Amino acid sequence: MTGTGEPSRPVTPRPAEPGPPESGPAPARSAAPRQASRRPATVRPLPIAVDTMGGDHAPEEIIAGAVAAVREHGVRLVLVGRAPRIRRELDLHGVLGTIPIVHADEALDMGEGALASWRKPRSSIAIACHLIKQGRASALVSAGSTAGVVATSRLRLKGQQGVMRPAIAVALPTRPHPTILLDAGATADVKPEGLVQFAALGTAYAQILLGVDRPSVGLLNIGTEPGKGNKLTKRAHELLATGSHGIEFAGNVEGHDLLSGRVDVIVADGFTGNIALKTVEGTVATAFAEIRDAMTSTPAARMGALLQRRRLQELRDRLDPDTYGGGVLLGLNGTVVIAHGASRARAITSACDLAHRLAAGRIVERIREQVAATRTSRFGRWTHGERDGDRPAERAADRPGEKVPEIPSPAADTVPDLNEPPAAT
Amino acid sequence: MTGTGEPSRPVTPRPAEPGPPESGPAPARSAAPRQASRRPATVRPLPIAVDTMGGDHAPEEIIAGAVAAVREHGVRLVLVGRAPRIRRELDLHGVLGTIPIVHADEALDMGEGALASWRKPRSSIAIACHLIKQGRASALVSAGSTAGVVATSRLRLKGQQGVMRPAIAVALPTRPHPTILLDAGATADVKPEGLVQFAALGTAYAQILLGVDRPSVGLLNIGTEPGKGNKLTKRAHELLATGSHGIEFAGNVEGHDLLSGRVDVIVADGFTGNIALKTVEGTVATAFAEIRDAMTSTPAARMGALLQRRRLQELRDRLDPDTYGGGVLLGLNGTVVIAHGASRARAITSACDLAHRLAAGRIVERIREQVAATRTSRFGRWTHGERDGDRPAERAADRPGEKVPEIPSPAADTVPDLNEPPAAT
Numbered sequence: 001m002t003g004t005g006e007p008s009r010p011v012t013p014r015p016a017e018p019g020p021p022e023s024g025p026a027p028a029r030s031a032a033p034r035q036a037s038r039r040p041a042t043v044r045p046l047p048i049a050v051d052t053m054g055g056d057h058a059p060e061e062i063i064a065g066a067v068a069a070v071r072e073h074g075v076r077l078v079l080v081g082r083a084p085r086i087r088r089e090l091d092l093h094g095v096l097g098t099i100p101i102v103h104a105d106e107a108l109d110m111g112e113g114a115l116a117s118w119r120k121p122r123s124s125i126a127i128a129c130h131l132i133k134q135g136r137a138s139a140l141v142s143a144g145s146t147a148g149v150v151a152t153s154r155l156r157l158k159g160q161q162g163v164m165r166p167a168i169a170v171a172l173p174t175r176p177h178p179t180i181l182l183d184a185g186a187t188a189d190v191k192p193e194g195l196v197q198f199a200a201l202g203t204a205y206a207q208i209l210l211g212v213d214r215p216s217v218g219l220l221n222i223g224t225e226p227g228k229g230n231k232l233t234k235r236a237h238e239l240l241a242t243g244s245h246g247i248e249f250a251g252n253v254e255g256h257d258l259l260s261g262r263v264d265v266i267v268a269d270g271f272t273g274n275i276a277l278k279t280v281e282g283t284v285a286t287a288f289a290e291i292r293d294a295m296t297s298t299p300a301a302r303m304g305a306l307l308q309r310r311r312l313q314e315l316r317d318r319l320d321p322d323t324y325g326g327g328v329l330l331g332l333n334g335t336v337v338i339a340h341g342a343s344r345a346r347a348i349t350s351a352c353d354l355a356h357r358l359a360a361g362r363i364v365e366r367i368r369e370q371v372a373a374t375r376t377s378r379f380g381r382w383t384h385g386e387r388d389g390d391r392p393a394e395r396a397a398d399r400p401g402e403k404v405p406e407i408p409s410p411a412a413d414t415v416p417d418l419n420e421p422p423a424a425t
Numbered sequence: 426m427t428g429t430g431e432p433s434r435p436v437t438p439r440p441a442e443p444g445p446p447e448s449g450p451a452p453a454r455s456a457a458p459r460q461a462s463r464r465p466a467t468v469r470p471l472p473i474a475v476d477t478m479g480g481d482h483a484p485e486e487i488i489a490g491a492v493a494a495v496r497e498h499g500v501r502l503v504l505v506g507r508a509p510r511i512r513r514e515l516d517l518h519g520v521l522g523t524i525p526i527v528h529a530d531e532a533l534d535m536g537e538g539a540l541a542s543w544r545k546p547r548s549s550i551a552i553a554c555h556l557i558k559q560g561r562a563s564a565l566v567s568a569g570s571t572a573g574v575v576a577t578s579r580l581r582l583k584g585q586q587g588v589m590r591p592a593i594a595v596a597l598p599t600r601p602h603p604t605i606l607l608d609a610g611a612t613a614d615v616k617p618e619g620l621v622q623f624a625a626l627g628t629a630y631a632q633i634l635l636g637v638d639r640p641s642v643g644l645l646n647i648g649t650e651p652g653k654g655n656k657l658t659k660r661a662h663e664l665l666a667t668g669s670h671g672i673e674f675a676g677n678v679e680g681h682d683l684l685s686g687r688v689d690v691i692v693a694d695g696f697t698g699n700i701a702l703k704t705v706e707g708t709v710a711t712a713f714a715e716i717r718d719a720m721t722s723t724p725a726a727r728m729g730a731l732l733q734r735r736r737l738q739e740l741r742d743r744l745d746p747d748t749y750g751g752g753v754l755l756g757l758n759g760t761v762v763i764a765h766g767a768s769r770a771r772a773i774t775s776a777c778d779l780a781h782r783l784a785a786g787r788i789v790e791r792i793r794e795q796v797a798a799t800r801t802s803r804f805g806r807w808t809h810g811e812r813d814g815d816r817p818a819e820r821a822a823d824r825p826g827e828k829v830p831e832i833p834s835p836a837a838d839t840v841p842d843l844n845e846p847p848a849a850t
Contacts, residue, residue, distance in 0.1 A: 147648075185647055188647060188654060188655035188656075189655045189656050220700060221700075222610055222613060222695070222696055222699040222700060222703075223572075229613060229696065230613040230614045230694075230695075230696040231613075231614050233696070254700070254703050254707075255699070255700045255701065255702065255703025255704035255705075255706070255707055256703045256704070256706055256707025256710065257707065258704055258707060258708070259707055259708055259711040260707065260711070268700075269655075270647070270655075271647055271654065271655040271658070271697070272696070272697055272700055274647040274680070275645060275647060275679070275680045275693075275697055275700070275701055276680065276700055276701070276704050277680065278647075278679050278680025278681045279680035279681070279683055279701050279704040279705055279708070280680075280704055280708050281680070281681055282679075282680055282681025282682065282683060282684055282685065283683070283684055283704070283705050283708035283709060283712070284708060284712060285681065286684040286685070287708070287709060287712040287713075288712070291716060
């Protein structure tokens, strides 16, 4: 599943690839830098486009994380952002010339929301989306503002055929393997049929990430019985319970099941899912702060804390959002991994590795198959209506005076053939 | 504020009260049993009706908790349930004859939901509601199934004048004082105007529980900016932001603010609030389980855990739902405290004390005032429409063959004057 999958989009045949990143002149800094490159890799997915300009610690930490992803996981990347700055950072890491660069002038600010996707057609995220549309990248990693990344990629990549609304999937740190929660915030208002589609997206995602053939799917609700919930979840339960859409529906789950590992996938609308996710994060942070206080309150307790330090640090790492790689926007014509805005290098490395695994697992194709299964069921009709991102004219009409901007073709000199490492400057 | 308030409902004058519970023959078992009874108590609220038949550990733990509430907090109670059994338990505690009993034959099973309120018009909860309607009790405490308690009390007590929908308020264990979250599950589908009313209910509740004159109110949402959210919260934000309804609106809060103590009151629809609450509870439980594992994984860590045991136990107690007294159903003609189904004596004692404080603080009157303030604002019109629990005929029509059952007047021999301790059997 890793490194052996087909590219997620049809591509024109290319000559044998010269100079893959891990065969470059990168000096080995970490203990086992080439382990990942021993995987069988006869057909490898297209590179992952990394937005080097999004995030609180851009571009230093983003580029450091990207370099680590190349070294430690053998991921093929293309870095999008201000080329001179990227070159300087790569030089500092001693890998100048081994990772392709695509220049982008503009960046979305961290405070910018959805409208920025219209105002900045040449932002690094818009250019990265363009690379995916051109078939020159398979996925996109960004630590930019979630609203900006979601809006830009919805506008540029458009919704996948048959998918009504996209969803953000996150992996919650349960045992023995993570639990997928979606939607964590892409679509705040959704119809019951949309929740069924989210179940299909989550199933495809869990198949690749967890390696489970038929992942169990729970509906996030306020009681386990079928009749519980609000209007949305009551109807969604009815639809899911028919069992005619290739989803292994396990019934309702509640708030305390988010970390219990009871099901593989938990489905919610983007409003509820976002609140549940942030509640988990906030509660974990509070619990650790309280425990740290309790542990250092007396000399005896401080002594106790010293004896436990290593195990507690491991535990904290496991529950830290940074280690589980960020959210993934599913349902568009290309995979978008959204790292936390506060991401440091380690989180970006995880995000690049996640994007690589999803591209190698052909996530877009799998979603197409899963959603087709829901369409051929008795709910067929509701997928033939509107499709997300498919109505630019209508959308422009919503905002008088605004027109859908054209994505410019990046000038030839800034878009190198991704298979040819660019000349060093 | 405690013990000196007016009763929450008009009552007929009564003769001086003979035999208040704390002057009974109860032997002092706990270390400071009479401390609470030293409060000034010239005008005390009506007794609290305790449903002894609801809960996983009913009636033993319920009655034990009630007895402790009388002894330790000086709360006046009336116990509702099977009289012979209650007498046996009181005898075991050595307080037979000091706490009034009202007989009820039926109990709602823990698995029973809303329909039970129709099927069992003589359930202990229905009888307790009847005592409130008669002006013989000020509030009700039950550890029965939340759905059953909510449905029965909505049906029997009816919505307070001007309140569209009731809400369950819980106190989250933040510092320096708790944060009130409502609605935690009473009303799954609510309109934006209903959320504004929930803000009014929460304001009244926080004034009494926290002793804050103008408690700050946050709207649970998926971003802090005003334009964020789903349709419901966007509109509710607009309404709350006008500031013309006596609510100290502090803007949007997010999932990680549940335990941050940023605001005094957090408002959400009952679906979102319930999921957020259960997510906090589940995450705390998981974090403690993980920490216990981490602490006992090596001999050194076990030694460390011994050194910290007391402080961690205190911390765990603070985050334990049992200590913060259960949820409170607000917006009806009487206050209903809903303890966890798994409540043991300690939780019931907390719940009785909470009910007593709310009754003493005249919560029903305060809510009337707060809601009136929202009505006299520019949103006046929407409070003149439907009112919860006010349409029994319509409701009966929803369920063909069912009629609204009459609450029977409990037979004279089973309803003693609450001020006269019943004769010992």
